[in-house]
Amino acid sequence: MTAFHRHPAAPERRIAVIGSGIGGMAAAWYLSSRHRVTLFEADARLGGHTATMDVEVEGRHYAIDTGFIVFNDWTYPHFRHLMARLGVLTQPTEMSFSVHETARDFEYNGHTLTSLFAQRRNLLRPSFYRLLRDILRFNREAIQALENGTLAPAMTLGEWLDAGGYGATFQRHYLLPMGAAIWSASLQDLRDFPLQFFVRFFRHHGLLSVSDRPQWYTLVGGSRSYIPALTAPYAGGIRLSTPVRGIRRLADGVEVRTDAGTERFDEVVLACHADQALAMLEDPSPAEREILGALP
Incomplete structure (x- = not known):
């Protein structure tokens, strides 16, 4: 994992990150080491698909992940390195697949x-x-x-x-x-x-x-456990319950429009679904319309 380091000659830029899933939070974390980051999230909470729910059963408390659940040692090398760098604890787990069909009383687990x-x-x-x-x-x-x-x-x-x-x-x-x-x-x-x-x-x-x-892993305390460490460097720039209504390019930057008004940034990172990104762009290029519009 490559980190950004401040260079004496590199000017600080104002960067907006739209979306607080793992993509948005990670982008903001890396960029915040040398730039001023503002993160916009339409929901009232951070995390996107990182959604951990607290459940109590017979007096015992469980942190149950309902979105992002597991990762493995084959296809998540950067995520694993990032969790290690943040000091977030992980634990090995097992993954299996089972089927139950009530209509014919059929079931198995592999x-x-x-x-x-x-x-x-x-x-x-x-x-x-x-x-x-x-x-x-x-x-x-x-x-x-x-x-x-x-x-x-x-x-x-x-x-x-x-x-x-x-x-x-x-x-x-x-x-x-x-x-x-x-x-x-x-x-x-x-x-x-x-x-x-x-x-x-x-x-x-x-x-x-x-x-x-591969060996599968979960995060101790649920997937939400990495959010505080991943957002700490730019916590003051997080805007919850702030949906972005429009994005327009300028000659020397980008305008981001919300219900609170319009702000100017040097760069914008769109960390959201393709259809959401296309809806925000007020002046999409033909290539952006074609590519983003082709993804359901």
Whole structure:
């Protein structure tokens, strides 16, 4: 992780960061080491998808993450370094996937062999063994196709599953609901996913292997525990409950318009969703309209 260090000849600039998810808070943290940062957040709290709720059960208190939950040692190198630098405590955890279908009294959990057959009738179901066989076949064939470069760029996941003859049980009780859980999407949304993106993501996160998987971690006290340390350097410049109504470029800076009025900054960082960014821009370029407008 590279930190910004003040250079004697580098003038301090006024920078607005719009959005207080991890992207906005991290950008503001790095930039605040040499610039004056103001962070705008429409909500009454910081964090975005970092949303920890306090729950009490039988006298015990739990910090339950409802948005950002876990990270791993394969695909989060910069986040891990940042947490270490901030002194935020982490702890190893386990990740598993389970399915329960009430309509036909069907369930399993893939974490261990015992939990896989926790519903003992699965031992006698030929369809369940076909499910396991399809899981192993999909993992093998997806890795081979990715390494051989034979994944068609325009093909969807659903088209590839159908062309490969993967059974309905595998699709509806394993692969599609797993993807739906990851991306908060419907099963049809997952069938329409670009095949290359889906396979690359599953490969990078160890989801195409039974044994070679990353170590997952959670933050002690919930994901919100990093917010105080990450916002401390620019705490005085945080504006909660302050939605940005418009952004306009000037010859020598940028205007940011809120309900409180208009302020001028040297630079603006948009740390929000694409549709939100496009709605704020009062003078978007053709490229910005095309790119931001193409992201749902």
